[in-house]
Amino acid sequence: MSVDYDQAPLAGRVILVTGAHGGLGTAASKACARAGATVVLMGRRVRQLERLHDAIAAVSKAPVLYPLDMEGASPDDYNELAQRIDDNYGRLDGLLHCAADFRGLTPIEHTDPAAFARSVHIGVTAPTWLTQACLPVLRKSKDASVVFVVDDLTRVSGAYWGGYGVAQHARVGLVSTLHAELxxxxxxxxxxxxxxxRTGLRAKAFVDDMDRDARDPAFAADACVELLSPAGAEYRGEIAQGASGSLE
Ligand SMILES: NC(=O)c1ccc[n+]([C@@H]2O[C@H](COP(=O)([O-])OP(=O)(O)OC[C@H]3O[C@@H](n4cnc5c(N)ncnc54)[C@H](OP(=O)(O)O)[C@@H]3O)[C@@H](O)[C@H]2O)c1
Known part of the structure; x- marks a missing residue:
């Protein structure tokens, strides 16, 4: 079926997705492309990015690859990415933060200090640097949306969620701070x-067969599209709960 891009919710928009070859990143990138966006796929594994590129290009507008490891990327690397988006498109309409570092449930007492720092860095510092770098090019859009995917704070406040859990609290704080400033x-x-x-991240904490609550990330992809589209303005400054296009 051919897509009428002018009628699609993200028609003409340029959307940058981090963690693009992850579980939700893949589903959301495909959904954004189906919704008419030009998607910039950011991730650290080139082969997986290429596979995702080909899968999207076969049915929707071809995306663009941007391989980058956020663990070692500096603010200058993010400035360069933002500049390239500006040079190529003259604006950025959406930034979807899906990248996350979680290596499994471990008590703080036994956590490798470097692993703790890495999870916090990928969860908070790196996406903050990326957002900072992108703000000037986001301002060139008439309606730009920055979306941070966050975990359930009640759950990750429990034992063993380590740097990943701590970073989730900070991400919610970041949404609030950025909203107050913007x-x-x-x-x-x-x-x-x-x-x-049901993603690689979730599988590191829950045994697949017994994890009846988890759903396919495709169910959450429409919610990403909605928040990135003009309809998402309703959720400005909020943490929307939802999947399958039914945001609360
Ligand atoms: N799964 C759930 O139940 C659940 C629930 C609530 C919220 N979330 C949130 O949903 C988002 C997506 O998570 P997911 O479940 O889809 O997990 P996922 O499949 O593990 O995806 C996370 C992505 O982040 C990437 N990443 C990790 N470290 C990176 C680095 N240094 N540089 C660049 N990319 C890096 C991973 O790349 P690699 O594949 O190379 O590691 C992967 O592509 C996260 O923000 C997570 O907190 C998930």
Whole structure:
């Protein structure tokens, strides 16, 4: 079936997705492309990015690859990425933060200090640097949306969630701070708590066969599209809960 891109919710938009070859990143990138966006796929594994590129290009507008390891990337690397987006498109309409580092449930007492720092860095510092770098090019859009995917704070406040869990609290704080600073400008920010999804990340904490609550990340992809589209303005500054296009 051919897509009428002018009628699609993300028609003409340029959307940058981090963690693009992850579980939700893959589903959301495909959904954004189906919704008419040009998607910039950011991730650290080139082969997986290429596979995702080909899968999207076969049915939707071809995406663009941007391989980058956020663990070692500097603010200058993010500035370069933002500049390239500006040079190529003249604006950025959406930034979807899906990258996350979680290596399994471990008591703080036994956590490798470097692993703790890495999870916090990928969860908070790196996405903050990326957002900072992208703000000037996001301001070139009439309606830009920055979305941080966050986990259930009640769950990750429990034992053993380590740096990943701590970072989730900080991400919610970041949504609040950015919202207070950006106010009702053309750049809005929101969080999305998608609920449990069957992904590589989830499999590191739960045994697959017994994990009945988790759903396919495709169920949350429409919620990402909604928050990145003009309809997402309703959730400005909020942590939206939801999946399958039914945001609360
Ligand atoms: N799964 C759930 O139940 C659930 C529930 C609530 C919220 N979330 C949130 O949903 C988002 C997506 O998670 P997911 O479940 O889809 O997990 P996932 O499949 O593990 O995806 C996470 C992505 O982040 C990437 N990443 C990790 N370290 C990176 C680095 N140094 N540089 C660049 N990319 C890096 C991973 O790349 P590699 O594949 O190379 O490691 C992967 O592509 C996360 O923000 C997570 O907190 C998930």
């Amino acid at each position: 106010g009702k400008t053309s750049v809005r920010v929101a969080g999305l708590q998608p609920g449990p999804m």
